[in-house]
Amino acid sequence: MSHTHIDTLLVANRGEIACRVMRTAKALGLQTVAVHSAIDTHARHVREADMAVNLGGAKPADSYLLIDKIIAAAKASGAQAIHPGYGFLSENAGFARACDAAGLVFLGPPASAIDAMGSKSAAKALMEEAGVPLVPGYHGEAQDVETFRVAAERIGYPVLLKAAAGGGGKGMKVVETEDQLAETFESARREAQSAFGDARMLVEKYVLQPRHVEIQIFADSHGNCLYLNERDCSIQRRHQKVVEEAPAPGLSPELRRAMGEAAVKAAQTIGYVGAGTVEFLLDARGQFFFMEMNTRLQVEHPVTEAITGLDLVAWQIRVARGEALPITQDQVPLNGHAIEVRLYAEDTDNDFLPASGDLKLYREPAAGEGRRVDSGVAEGDTVSPFYDPMLAKLVAWGEDREQARQRLLAMLEETAVGGFASNLPFLRRVLAHPAFANAELDTGFIARHQEKLLPAVTELPGEFWQLAAEAWLQSEAPRRSHEDYHSPWATSSGWRSGLSAETDVHLRSGEQRHTVYLRGPAQSRLQGEQLWSEQDGLRRAHRAIRQGDALYLEWQGRLHEVRRVDPIAEAEASHAQHGGLTAPMNGSIVRVLVEAGQTVEAGTALVVLEAMKMEHSIRAPHAGTVKALYCAEGDMVGEGAALVELEEA
Structure with a gap:
């Protein structure tokens, strides 16, 4: 088979993943091309590239999601291949096809494989046929709330609503009882439409005390497909992972093989090529259920690299050039243990709301033996409200889990973030918690240990x-x-x-x-x-x-x-300020639900704000009358901006 020539790689992404991909590309002697929005002109991924193309705009829809502009940038820079990173266009089959049509190599699976897994509903049907175990749910075409009400009744509450085209916890909501279904369904649809341009939903049984265990697979274009062990990603907030580790604590070699073989079967069913992840729910009895397949490189791939000693981005480039996988299944290493945490700009004291602003202070831990830092920022950078709030990933490897945990705690001690809220103190508390040290992991971990992990803000002594x-x-x-x-x-x-x-x-x-x-x-x-x-x-x-x-x-x-x-x-300044309800962060107004003169009950949603691809409702703190509205749908508002004035009843 003839090899495809790649000497210049365009990375259609930003932040830490763009920097990470470029690092391997440079090590392999490739030229790197960055693309960026207007507000990312001086961002770290741009500074680290050999060439850069400005896409203009700010919001993803006006910048990183513009397929035509990205293809034009590849042509102008002489790139033969495009790496989509994760998020943005990484699981967009239209983008994979556009690359193909333009004679560019897309560093991901064929468009047909993205299509097969891109709709979570269609993927479930396909996996059912292939004999991969599934969680009970409804993944059908009909999208009216009545269909979902009937399905939820049949499955039994609590249920989980999910965006069919989704990922990253966006457009995903738990519904405990029937009376919450309609409002939650509408909100999840809006979030899905905004994040993915696709409002279709599916619903499934909310498995109690599940672990989130996923298998990293890798396939070449010669029919070889391997599983590179698993990762446990059970520690999540807002259905988004915070701590990830490999291998999954307490998984027997038999269960690892069963899950690995199911994942390979899933990949082969859809003619997969490249890096992918098959996500499973593992219940307390050791039964596993197919959740979804991510047809891209994942955020948490470094823990797999740490325990296998492999560079997955290098493998992606080799496979894209037409090479065969360099090892067989029984040669896949599993050495020691690795844990990764995601450092986010977010206010853990305020329901994990994303934070933005100038990164006035930023100190990273020193890299070294068993320590890895993948970051996308440097001190003095601005973190904008338009993109995911992840700053960096800190990864520690150890001979065993406890050594990795202690090493990661030491890395967190060396880290400093100033200028806005971050989840750094929260990450320290998670890693130091006795239940985490004992590997008592499931997706309810944060909620269960909330008092210790998210202590009330106290007066400083x-x-x-x-x-x-x-x-x-x-x-x-x-x-x-x-x-x-x-x-x-x-x-x-x-x-x-x-x-x-x-x-x-x-x-x-x-x-x-x-x-x-x-x-x-x-x-x-x-x-x-x-x-x-x-x-x-x-x-x-x-x-x-x-x-x-x-x-x-x-x-x-x-x-x-x-x-x-x-x-x-x-x-003097505080006297001049009028009382009102203000924006908790920079963002845009997606819904105004009240009008001036309207009387509202305590807890009524007044305005819906969208920031960092998530929706946040501004609710009435007390009953009263809406005296004035200071915003309209579509407005961009800054943190602290007055949105509504409410007169107490």
């Missing part, structure tokens, strides 16, 4: 504010006279003789504020980015990083952003 005030003044001093290295201010070694013995420091961190009255000598000493405090003869180091007009101080596993405030100016 006086001890924190005291340290913050001392660190603030010590970090301030060298900044004032960094020109004069001989000045006593230029040392960062502790209290300054020049500071007045009495200083009042007004500080705020988030919503909390505190005034510290400093009297006498300091109880702590700032050395570089460590603040050393001493209590009862025990010295303790706290991370303390000054960036611009903010100090990031670590307290009980969390980095708090501390700023100095002018209490008089603040009081």
Whole structure:
């Protein structure tokens, strides 16, 4: 078979996956081409490419989803092949066909295989024929709410509504009882339409205490297909994975083989080529059910690479060139254990709402033996509300699961994110939780351990504010006279003789504020980015990083952003602000459900905001009358923008 020539690769994606694909492409001696939206002009994936093409626009529909523009970019740059990454166009059969028609190699399966698995409903029917076990559900053509009501009744509540064309938890909702079905169905359809341009739904039994175990498969164009072990991705929020590991703890070799062979059968049924993942639900009795097949490289492929020592992107390129797989099934390694966490810009204290803004502080752990960091950002970058909020993936490998877990915890300790909320403290709590250490995994893990994993926000104690005030003044001093290295201010070694013995420091961190009255000598000493405090003869180091007009101080596993405030100016500003309901983040208004003058009950949905491809309802905190609306459908709004004014009843 003649080999296809590939020396230039265009990556039709952004963020960490684009950077990851380019890394392997460069190692293989290929030229790399980035595409980007107008607001991603200076993004990291663009900086790391050899060439870049601006697609314009901001929203995915106006940039990364424009097939014609991406093909034109490949032609202009001389690329012979396109890697779609994950998300965006990676599972779009039309895109695979367009590449084919343009004489470009699509680094994914044939369009017919994407078609076969692209509709979750059609895929289920196909798998049923092939004898792959399924969860009971309805995957039919009829899309009226009555059909779904009858199906849900037959399956038995709770049921799971899913976008037929979906993935990543978008357009996916659990319905506990019949009275919730209609409203949830409509919301899920809107989300599906917005994320995938396709509102079709399916419904299936919501399996209780399931584990999410998926098999990585790989096929070439010579009829060979392997399974490269499995991953456990049970730890999820909003049906989106947060922690992934390989192999799945407690899976017997027999069960691994049964699931692996079922996955290979699924792939061969649809004439698969390249990297793919067959996702299964594994119930408490060890029965597994086909869920869906992802016809692309997955976010969590690094844990598979860590335990097999293989580079899956290199394999994708080799297979695209027409080469055969280099090993056979019995040569697939399974060495040690790997765990990956997804570092997201999101507010875990606020229902995991995506966060956006300027990445004012960003520190990654050092890579090294058993440590891998796949990131798509650098300090100073802007995280926009238009795309998925993932910043990076941290991956640790160990001889066994416990070594991998400890290593990953150490990596999280070294990581710092400032400028907006991130899930970093939450990830630390998950990995440190005894149930996680004992591998007690299922998809209800986060909900079950919510109190420990998502503790209520508490008042910061006086001890924190005291340290913050001392660190603030010590970090301030060298900044004032960094020109004069001989000045006593230029040392960062502790209290300054020049500071007045009495200083009042007004500080705020988030919503909390505190005034510290400093009297006498300091109880702590700032050395570089460590603040050393001493209590009862025990010295303790706290991370303390000054960036611009903010100090990031670590307290009980969390980095708090501390700023100095002018209490008089603040009081004047707050008086001028009118009471209303504001946007929790940057996004666009998709529905306005009320009008001025309307009376509403507490909890009524007033406005639906879409951000980061998810819908969020702004609800009335109390009963009252809508006094004014400050937004209309289609508006782009910034975080904190007033949307509705509600007069209390």
